[in-house]
Each structure stands twice: as C-alpha cells, then as structure tokens.
Amino acid sequence: DTAVSQTPKYLVTQMGNDKSIKCEQNLGHDTMYWYKQDSKKFLKIMFSYNNKELIINETVPNRFSPKSPDKAHLNLHINSLELGDSAVYFCASSQGTTGEQFFGPGTRLTVL
C-alpha cells in the first residue's frame, strides 16, 4: 500500500494555465505539507496544514493555494503558471510534533 500518493507523476503544461496536483495519505497523519524541489535539489517548504491551521511560507506566490477536502488529502492548485514554476513538487505528511516526514513520489511539473 502506498503511504503517500500523488497524481499526476508528470505534468507538462503551457504558461498561463491553471493546474492542480493531488495528494493523499493513508497513514492517518494529522499534518500534510507541500515542498518544491528545484533543479539544484534544494527543498523548499511551501505549506503545512493540519485541521487547525495553515502555515504558508511567505515567499510562496499567492498563485499557489492548498486545498484540503479532508484530513487525508491536500491538493495544490496553481494559477497562471510561469516558467519558474517548473520543479518537482513533493507532498509529505507527519504525525504529531516529531517532525518525521513521509514523502510522496513527487510530481515533475514542466511549464513550457
């Protein structure tokens, strides 16, 4: 069973389009995250969300918005895609305050 899953695995789209990436975890964790990994492998936290609060990295453009229909899902919606949004996006989850992250397989986004 996949603990943290993401769809799609690859996403190729044109500048200006709007797209979503879906994430689901079946670990029963209470917190989910979105990370962006650039071409130099630098991992940047974008959002963290549990059922009580959303924490947004202030450097993330407001074109990016997380949407959580329930505790097991945290989707990432991106408006007006730009070339610089090309990256690998990882969803992750954790339980409590240990900080241990369980990562999804990643979504490679390419904006043309």
Added chain:
Amino acid sequence: AQSVSQHNHHVILSEAASLELGCNYSYGGTVNLFWYVQYPGQHLQLLLKYFSGDPLVKGIKGFEAEFIKSKFSFNLRKPSVQWSDTAEYFCAVLSGGSYIPTFGRGTSLIVHP
C-alpha cells in the same frame, strides 16, 4: 530561525571508501534530527533519526549518525560505501516548539564502482 548547513555539496568516492557528511544547525535548544536519502528520480526516504537517548544512531543500509550537542552537529557516516549509495542526502532539524523541520541544501554523493 533555525538554519541547517551541509557543507559538502558534492562528494565523489570510490566503492569501499568511508563516508562522512557534515550537518550543522544553529538553534541550541531541544532538537529532533533526521537524515533523508533521495535516490535518483525518487522521493526522500528516512535513513535515520534522533529524538533522544544514545547520541549514536544506527539507520538503514549501514548508515549511522552521531549527535554532538556541543558542536550542534549530526554527521552521517558509513564505513564502506557502495555504488548503490549514489544519491542526494538531506539533513533536517526540528526545533522545539515547531512541527515543521528545516532542511539543509543537500549533499550529492556519487560512488564510482
């Protein structure tokens, strides 16, 4: 704010060589410490973690790390690397009062057969 430094950005070794990757953090309070590995084209997986107790932590695949509180360090070691250890390695630190860890920039390890 917490910061995490991984001083070795790129490491190239031959098989059977010993490995030590550095990780230093800035916050001096209670911390949880992690090393993750990312094999080419894959997601990050946990190698080992330290929450408390014995500062020498054993992880998967023969890796270990030592927490030295006085040096704010959590270096990763392996006595004999294999070609299959070629990957990106990330150190992460969770400071007391937060549930979001801070990741280092990663170290790219290439092991030549």
